[in-house]
């Protein structure tokens with residue numbers, strides 16, 4: 001029988017805590033998500049758990065794949081239009097980055113924005129945050145860097161030193177695509193509150209396009225995306241005392257035209273029982289675990305979404321093939 005969800009996983013971990021690692025809040029967060037996600041009728045795992053050390057390395061590999069155009073195209077847009085983007089942004093002084101993405105993109109933006117003298121990257125991964133900060137500090141003399149270790153979807157306040165006017169937000173990589181439209185609206189509202197009057201927000205958004213281009217970007221020939229998806233199960237085995245036979249699950253990526261999003265799933269290849277933290281979960285053959293949404297927007301759709309929560313679309317830059325877009329939004 002499938003077990004019930006313990007009402008408090010943290011408590012469970014507490015009780016069995018022989019080693020201090022069991023009290024790690026990040027691990028407790030993962031445990032709670034897995035036990036709850038596996039107990040659902042439609043099973044799911046939140047995509048934020050992709051990025052452990054192995055997952056981050058695999059994502060880095062994804063960004064270099066021929067099929068995965070977003071990183072390449074967004075970087076090219078920043079290279080080609082950096083000066084124009086800077087001109088449109090005006091005199092931003094504080095750069096706030098949501099999710100310390102690739103330092104290369106931030107580097108390009110900072111190089112174009114001569115007057116920015118403070119950089120506040122917000123990310124839960126404290127270690128990669130520190131590394132990225134160091135890399136950028138070496139390249140930008142006089143730039144004050146104030147990393148904030150936090151979940152950027154929940155950040156309500158900035159460091160005191162960053163509470164100055166003329167803030168610019170940066171959210172690259174189409175990470176906003178992980179959010180549903182309602183969540184994206186709520187996020188945009190929070191960013192507005194965080195950045196305040198006169199703010200600008202530069203957002204990378206993946207564009208709707210032929211599924212013949214979209215699907216291979218999430219299902220590459222070499223199987224790197226498959227390994228990235230399956231790493232979630234390996235992570236469960238590593239961190240949550242799981243016994244999952246990863247070979248009995250397969251990666252799947254589909255495009256849901258009606259919702260305008262790529263969905264990634266893990267599909268059980270057999271009827272099987274897996275154990276996680278002493279709880280048993282039965283999977284039917286063909287049963288799915290939904291692991292990620294990646295929403296795609298036309299330029300007009302994203303502008304309408306931003307407008308609906310009070311941002312004014314100021315400009316949008318896209319490549320010739322209309323693969324990716326960079327939106328500049330402003331607040332009065």
Ligand code: AVJ
Pocket residue numbers: 062070173174175177178217218225292293294
């Ligand atoms: C980092 C969320 C933008 O949705 O394209 C890449 C993650 N997943 N391949 C995306 C991802 C599978 C990526 N984001």
